[in-house]
Amino acid sequence: MQLFQAAIVARHEEDEARVRSLLTEALEFESEAADSVANDYTLEPTRSVLHRSAASIAFQIGDVKAARRYVEAGLKGNPPLEIKQELIALAQQIKTLKGEQTDHRRKAPRGVTPVKEVIDHYTANAPVDIIALAEALGLSVQQVVLDDPQCSGEIRKDVKKGGFAGFSILVNAQHPRVRRRFTVAHEIAHFLLHRDRIGNRLIDDRMYRSKLGQGREADANRLAGNLLMPAKLLTKFHVEGIRNHEVLAAKFDVSVAALKRRLGIRD
Ligand SMILES: [Zn+2]
Numbered sequence: 001m002q003l004f005q006a007a008i009v010a011r012h013e014e015d016e017a018r019v020r021s022l023l024t025e026a027l028e029f030e031s032e033a034a035d036s037v038a039n040d041y042t043l044e045p046t047r048s049v050l051h052r053s054a055a056s057i058a059f060q061i062g063d064v065k066a067a068r069r070y071v072e073a074g075l076k077g078n079p080p081l082e083i084k085q086e087l088i089a090l091a092q093q094i095k096t097l098k099g100e101q102t103d104h105r106r107k108a109p110r111g112v113t114p115v116k117e118v119i120d121h122y123t124a125n126a127p128v129d130i131i132a133l134a135e136a137l138g139l140s141v142q143q144v145v146l147d148d149p150q151c152s153g154e155i156r157k158d159v160k161k162g163g164f165a166g167f168s169i170l171v172n173a174q175h176p177r178v179r180r181r182f183t184v185a186h187e188i189a190h191f192l193l194h195r196d197r198i199g200n201r202l203i204d205d206r207m208y209r210s211k212l213g214q215g216r217e218a219d220a221n222r223l224a225g226n227l228l229m230p231a232k233l234l235t236k237f238h239v240e241g242i243r244n245h246e247v248l249a250a251k252f253d254v255s256v257a258a259l260k261r262r263l264g265i266r267d
Contacts, residue, residue, distance in 0.1 A: 003029065004057065014159070023061045030054040034070060041077050048079030048087070055090055059164075064098045092118045092136040097164060100138075115192075123230040126237075127253035130184045130228060138165025139191060141184055143173040152208060153183040155190050156201035167191060167198070178255045185224035193219055225262040228254050234262070 003026035010018040034050040037043050051074030058066035071091045079087060099114030115137070122133035131141045139155075140163040146153075151172055158168035169187040171180045186208055190198060194216055204210050208217055229252050237248060249259040260266075 011160070020061055023057055027054065027057045027061065027063070027066070030057055031066065031070070034073070038073060044078050045080050045083060047077045048074045048083045051077070052079075052083055052087055052090070055087070059090060059094060059097070062097065062101070064094055064101065067094050068098075089132060089136065092121055093138065093164065096137055100165075119227070123227060123233075126233050126251050127181075128228055128230070130181050130188070133227070134169060134184055134188050135163055137188065137191065138163040139167050139169050139188065141169045141171065143171050143180065145174060146170065146172050148205075149174060150206045152179070152204045152206060153187055154201055154203040155187040155198055157198070165191070178249075178253060178258070181228065181253060182224060182255070182258055185227045186220050188227065189220040189223035193223060221261075225258060228252055229259065229262045 003022050007019045007022035007026060010022060030050065031054045034047075034054040037047045037050060040047060051070045055067045055070035055074060058064075058070060067090070071087050071094065074087045075084065075091075095114045096118050118136050119133065122129055122136060134141050140158070140161055142161065149172070152175065153169060153171040155167055155169050156162075157166060159166060162168040169184055169191075171183050171187075173180075175183065183204070186204065190202055190212070194202075194212060197212060197216075202210055202212065204217075208221060210217060212220075233252075234248075237243075237251065242248060242251070245256050245259055249256045252259065254262075
């Protein structure tokens with residue numbers, strides 16, 4: 001554990017080589033501890049805590065194989081709900097990272113199957129946990145008071161505070177919740193569609209206008225709507241007879257205006 005903390009300190013000092021070597025050393029200890037209780041299914045929550053710890057460190061040094069092995073082994077036990085959820089979230093992050101590592105060199109990241117799988121996982125139920133989806137894709141989300149109160153949010157390269165993809169999403173904390181959720185979805189869409197054009201930072205104003213231009217902004221808005229209001233859930237609710245706009249908007253935790261746009265209804 002001390003090695004792990006030393007790695008965090010080193011990360012703040014931006015000493016990547018030292019972070020890596022400390023984490024590699026920490027992984028040796030943590031994996032040994034996890035392995036020693038691997039067959040003792042009565043030893044909970046210790047067993048799952050140790051497996052989560054080993055998986056998390058392995059993930060941070062990009063050892064996808066080891067990370068996945070410890071996540072799977074951890075889930076085979078009887079982890080408390082909180083640890084179980086963390087293991088499942090880690091499994092999704094691992095999927096993304098594996099997708100990036102294997103497919104990135106051969107083809108563009110867009111449409112890569114593991115990322116699609118991760119999106120499907122988080123868009124299976126309403127309301128969509130949009131922050132968990134962002135984190136699973138390697139983005140950290142920070143709710144902050146922005147310098148410009150007219151700003152909706154931004155996505156920026158962020159080695160220190162960003163997720164494993166190296167980006168942070170900043171959201172205007174003064175906006176209402178449904179709007180903040182849409183902003184997160186909109187910035188995720190920029191990451192998925194326009195990652196190569198973000199540069200160091202991409203700022204969206206109140207109307208979701210940015211340096212990318214109208215066409216790309218429209219694409220980001222469309223994908224944001226699809227992430228928050230997946231077609232399969234819209235169909236499901238329709239079949240169940242849930243058609244009232246206010247009720248549907250509440251189910252998806254979006255604004256009625258966003259719901260109407262998604263349904264193609266013009267005011
Ligand atoms: Zn935008």
